[in-house]
Amino acid sequence: MSRLTLSSLSKSFGSKTVLKGIDLEVPEGSFCALLGPSGSGKTTILNIVAGIETADTGTIDLGGRSLKGLPPERRNIGVVFQSYALFPHLSVADNIAFGLKSRKVPRADQRRKVAEVLDLVGLGELADRKPAQLSGGQQQRVALARALVIEPDLLLLDEPLSALDRKVRGDMQAELARIHREAGVTTVMVTHDQEEALSLADQVVLLNDGEIQQRDTPERMYRNPASPFVAGFMGVQHFPGVLRVAEAAGAGVGAGKTSVPAASDVLGAGDVLGAGDALGASDAVTSTSPQDHVLEVAGLALTGVDIHVPGGASSATIGTTIGTAIDAAPRTGVNVTAAIAAEAVSVCAADAAPTSAAGRATVDRIVFLGPTAEVIVSANGGPEIRALLLSRDAVGLHEGSEVEVSIDPAGVRVWAN
Amino acid sequence: MRSRPALLTIWTVVIIVVLYVPILAMMVMSFNDSRFGTLPFEFTLKWYAELTPTNPLIQATYTSIQLSILVAGTCVVVGTLLSLWLARPGTPWLRNAVNSSLLATVTIPILILSVAILGIANRLGLGQSVTSLWLGCTVVSLPYVVFVVSARIASLDPALLNASRSLGFGPFQTFLRVTLPLIRSAVLAGALMAFVTCFNNFAVQLFLAPLGVQTLPVNIYAQTRVGISPDINAVSTLTILVLIILVVVLQILSGNAAKVVSGTGPSGTGKETR
Secondary structure: OOOEEEEEEEEEEOOEEEEEEEEEEEOOOOEEEEEOOOOOOHHHHHHHHHOOOOOOEEEEEEOOEEOOOOOHHHOOEEEEOOOOOOOOOOOHHHHHHHHHHHOOOOHHHHHHHHHHHHHHOOOHHHOOOOHHHOOHHHHHHHHHHHHHOOOOOEEEEEOOOOOOOHHHHHHHHHHHHHHHHHHOOOEEEEEOOHHHHHHHOOEEEEEEOOEEEEEEOHHHHHHOOOOHHHHHHOOOEEEEEEEEEOOOOHHHHHHHOOOOOOOOOHHHOHHHHHHHHHHHHHOOOOOOOHHHEEEEEOOEEEEOOOOOOOOOOOHHHHHHHHHHHHHHOOOOOEEEEEEEOHHHEEEEEHHHOOOOOOEEEEEEEEEEOOOEEEEEEEOOOOOEEEEEEEHHHHOOOOOOOEEEEEEOHHHEEEEEO | OOOHHHHHHHHHHHHHHHHHHHHHHHHHHOOEOOOOOOOOOOEOOHHHHOOOOOOHHHHHHHHHHHHHHHHHHHHHHHHHHHHHHHOOOOOHHHHHHHHHHHHHHHHOOHHHHHHHHHHHHHHOOOOOOHHHHHHHHHHHHHHHHHHHHHHHHHOOOHHHHHHHHHOOOOHHHHHHHHHHHHHHHHHHHHHHHHHHHHHOOHHHHHHHOOOOOOOHHHHHHHHHOOOOOHHHHHHHHHHHHHHHHHHHHHHHHOHHHHHHHHHHHHHHHHHHOO
16 A cells, blocks of 8 residues: 655657656545546556556656566556456466465465455355356456455556446446455556546546546536536536626726626525635736626526636636636627536426526427436527436426526536637 | 259268268278279278388388477477567567468478478588478478467467566566466467378478488388389378377367368378378
8 A cells, every 4th residue: 555656757659649747646545547538548557557568758656666667567566457357277266366476475375365355355155266257247356356465555447347237337336445445555547437437536537638637536526627628528518608798787897897796696606706706816807706797608698607617726817817808808708618517407397487597498308317307408599408307307398398497607617718 | 042052062072072082992992902902892901910010101100200299399389489479569570571481381382392491401501311301391380380379379368468467477477377378279289280281291201301211101102103002001091090180189179270280181191192
C-alpha cells in the first residue's frame, strides 16, 4: 500500500503523441479511475505504471521509490488484465500461487495464502478447476485474487468489468468495492464506462487526447463538469445557446457596468447566487448577477442561470470573460455552450404549468426505464432535450403532448464558446 | 441440380481410388507368393521373413530413422527459437524476409532445391557428406516446424507474458513457466512433421547422401532400376503403417498440423512404391 505519484509523464508512438505531460497523485489506499474514450491514453498510463511500456519523459514514484527503469517483475504491482490473462495450463490454485512461487514463499505459506485470498473473492471450492471451466465472473475473481495475493503496493485494473455481461457486472462492481475496502490497497482502474468509474472510485480522472480534462470526486465531476467535453462524457446533454441581458435590466448594464440588483427571486436561485457573489468579491469588472441574464437554449429561455463554473480554478476567468462580453453586447448576447442535467429538467402538462416555466415544448418520445422515465421533448423546433422524471410524474404524458418545461438553474452550466 | 451431390460422391470415390489403389495393391502384393506380382493370389509371409537385419532394405530403414530423428531434433530447436524470434515486435522487413524464404523452401520444386543445396555444399567443401545430408534435410523440414509453432505462438494472449512478469518472474522464467508449456503440443506436432517430411525426402537424400550411406527411399530407387523385389512391398507396407500411426498422433496433437501432413502424405508414400 503506497501513494502513487506520476509527474509530467509523456509518451509518443512514432509521430503520435499519446500522453502530454500527465501529473497525477493517487493517495494511499484510495481508488482512482482513469476514465476516457479509446485512444485517450488511459491504457498507456496503466502500461507505463506496470512497466509493460516505458515513458519518454517523466517520473513514477510509488511509496517513495522511483519505478524508473525497473522491469515489471521488480515493481510489486498487481495487475488485472482486460482479458484476465489466466494461465490456461494451471489450476485456479496454481494460477494464484504463481506470484508466491516467484517470491520463494514456503509451500505451506503458499497454500495458506491461496486459501485466504480464494476466501476473500468467494471462490474457495473452485481451487482445482482450470480457467476454461470457469465463468467470466469467476475468471475475473481469480485474476483479482492472483493480483492481490502478492500483497502488491499498487493494484492496477484494466477495464475489469467490460468483458462481463450486464447483470454479472453489477454484482462484480459491488464485489470489487468490497474487496478494495477489505484489502485496502491503492488501486488504479482504467475504464471507458463513466458509470463504472462513478460508482467505484474515490477520484475520477477524465482523460482526452493524452491530457487530463478534469480530476475530481465522482459527484463533483458530474455536478460541476469543467468543460462541455467532460459534461458530455458524464452523460450530461449540452447545447449551443445565447446568453444575453434580460430586456428589463438591459439599459443599466449596457451603460456602464453598474450593479443592477436582482428584482425578484426568480426560480429560487439562491444557492446559485453564491458563486456569483464570490466572483463579485474577487473581481470588480462585472457586476451582472444571474437574474439579469436570459439563456436562450434549445428553443427555451431560461432565467436565473449561473454563468460561473464554481469550484474549478479557471471558473472565475470563464465567468469574467462571459460577463465582460455581455457587458460589451448586452442585446445581441454571447454564444455559449450550456450543459443541462436531465434530472434538472421537469416537464408537466401545459394546463398545470408553474409560473416559472422556461417555455412550451412538445413530447417527442417517452422512454420508460422502470422507476424513472426519460421524456424527450423539443421546443420551437429546437434540438431534443432529455428530461429524467420519476415514472409517476410522467403519468398522463404521451407522444405529442403539449407541455411546459422548467429547468432548475442549479443543474445548468454555461461556458463561453 | 439434384444430381450434383451424387456426381460429387462419384468424383470423390474416383479420386480416392486413383490415390489409394496403387498403395493398396502394393500392400496386397506384399502378401502374394509370386515374385513378379502375378495372379492368382497365394498368401505368404515370406517377404516379411526376408526382412532380416542384414537385408539392405532394413539397414537403409535404420539409416532413414536415424537421419529423421537427428533432423527432427535440429528442426525443433532451431524452428522453435526462430518462431519465438518471429513473434517479437520490431524489424518487420527482416521478419518478412525470413517468412518468405521459409515459404519459398516449401514451394520451390524439391529437385531444384536439392541441386541448389548440393551446389552450396560443394562450395563449402562439404560435398556429398553426412553433414550436408543433415543440413539439407533440416532446411527442407524446418518450415513445417516454424509454421506450426508460429501459429500457436500467435494465438497466445500477449497479456499472459505480461501477467507472469508482473507476478515476479523474469523473461527466462516466464518462458519456462508460461510460453513453453503452452506451445509444447505444437512443438511436438512440429517434430513429428519434420520427422515425416525428412523420412520421405527422396530428392535431397539422393543428391546429398555420400557413397555408402543409403536411406530407404534412395535404396528402393536403386533397386527398382534392376527390378522390384517383393520385399520392397513388405518394407513399404510397414513404413506406411508407421507413418499412419504418426499422422494419427499428429491429428490428435494438432488439427492444423495434420492437414498439412495429410496433404503431402500420399505423394510422399508414393515415392517409396516406385
